[in-house]
Amino acid sequence: MNNQIVSVDLGSNSFRVLKYDCLNHQIISEHNEVVGMADGLVDTGIISKEAIARVIKAINHSIEIINYNPKEAICVTTAAMRKASNSQEVLECLKKETQLDFKIIDGDEEARLTLLAVKYALKREKIESDNFILLDIGGGSTEIIVNCNENYQAKSFDFGIVTMTQKYLKSNDLQKDLENRKSEIKLFLDSLNIDFKKFPFVATAGTPTTIAAIKLGQDFFSYDRNIVNGITVNLEDLSFCLNILKNSSKDEITKLVGKGRVEFIEVGILIYKTIFEVFNKKESIVLDDGLREGVAINYCLTKCKD
Template identity: 65%
Template sequence: MKDIISIDLGSNSFRVLKYDGENHKILDEYHQVVGLADGLISTGLISKEAQERVVNALKIASYKLNFNLKDAVCVTTAAMRKAKNAKEVLEYFQKQTGVNFNIINSDEEARLTLLAVKYALKREKIDSKNFILLDIGGGSTELIINKDKEFFSRSFDFGIVTMTQKNSENNSLKNDLDIRKDEVKEFLKSIDFKLQDFSFVATAGTPTTLAAIKLGIDYFNYDRNLVNGTKIYYEDLEKSLSILKTKSIEETTRLVGKGRVEFMEVGTYIYKIFFEVLNKNESIVFDDGLREGVAIDFTLKCKN
């Protein structure tokens, strides 16, 4: 089986993976902040500027990882699900680069992310039977409860980009967080079994960046192998918030990367509400997410 290229175009991040499906190994990767959802809350549209950033990122990734964009397995999520001009945008991407994106629904996003994290847990020799998975995205946030061979998921209509943009206009973050907290509680009421013995796992940019900050790693020295399996405790979130609020823009950019500075505080608050609602004090962080799930899923289908 030849190497697989999977691309995850999220609401803020563009992530590419070169994957050895035969041996289930990550060969190379590329990541860029593209801000796909910039302005989406106010206009309902993917802006022309964001489209150009994505086209540029696609071309750079193709060059750096040495692959043909037409051969990549590509998915896109919340921002494109919401955008009124999604069809035109995807046609533009195809015309400019030859890439074909598939807009996946929240259930498929949850399934693929869960698949990746299950493999990650097994790789790290951590029990993967019963756990809670949090995936904090730019435009939506997914909570997945894995119980043995079945799972229950809910996609919540808020993420680090959309919540930041919404509350920058009306300064009502605390009220918004309280409302979202109630939404999560309602979902958990529908789960008819106890979650106290389920481990709490988190993926995506906010948890991995907070794990890196805890480890003393800045954006330019980020290492997924060091981040994977790191435990974040509730008190770590308070420490991170203090750092984010007191450091200069230059220092924060070095820590979290360009294009993330304005979203990290809200992302940390979102992470906090899940700690509180789930009544957990620690969370295991993994870099593995949707792009890994897409590659693994493609591999399994080819083998069958």
């Protein structure tokens, strides 16, 4: 049996591909691109033709770079496709044009697969991983997972860096909405009746990894996930990044965070800061591993057993 698998995660803003070694649980190669699939989604309720064209271009590019058979890849897509009224039409188009067969997964499955990846990552980084809180800030949704040994509770919240940015780009209601989101998250946490004081706060996805990279003196072009993984960031690091953003030109910010992320990074940091406050935490462990790794590991555990 072939012990290699390719997993594809088509998110609201990012497109991520991974070639994974099931036997040794190691990444062979990876490719990431910003595709802006959720651009205009808040206003129109649909995935635009322009966004579809960007996704198709990114898929074809990834096939060249990673060298994989699109018919054999395990492909998932998340919040933007869950929300779009033309999602089935878009999926049919992508399959016809690229042969990638995407499955829309719900927030619960997204949380389960992301948690699976993070558990493996914590073990790899030799970080105690029995009890922890996990945050995954996406483009169209935000998942919070509370892991207690072999059990976990998860909730997907209907906001992300892209949708929140689009919604409040021309208004001053962002802080008010973040306060409302804080109350919503607190209700979920209170319902669990757990003392979180000794639970490490773990965060994955683009915003936390960008902050960790900036803290390490990296930029988008020198980003090294192996160095970022396991790094701790604190509230001062978030303030430092916000200050850099306020005092830098668009070109300087693009060099730091990458094209297609410039307009969303500030809102991402503010969401991250809000979660820090809800958890009453002063620091957070950052990991690059997320959904696409979870999809690959899940496949390895269920399909590659001898």
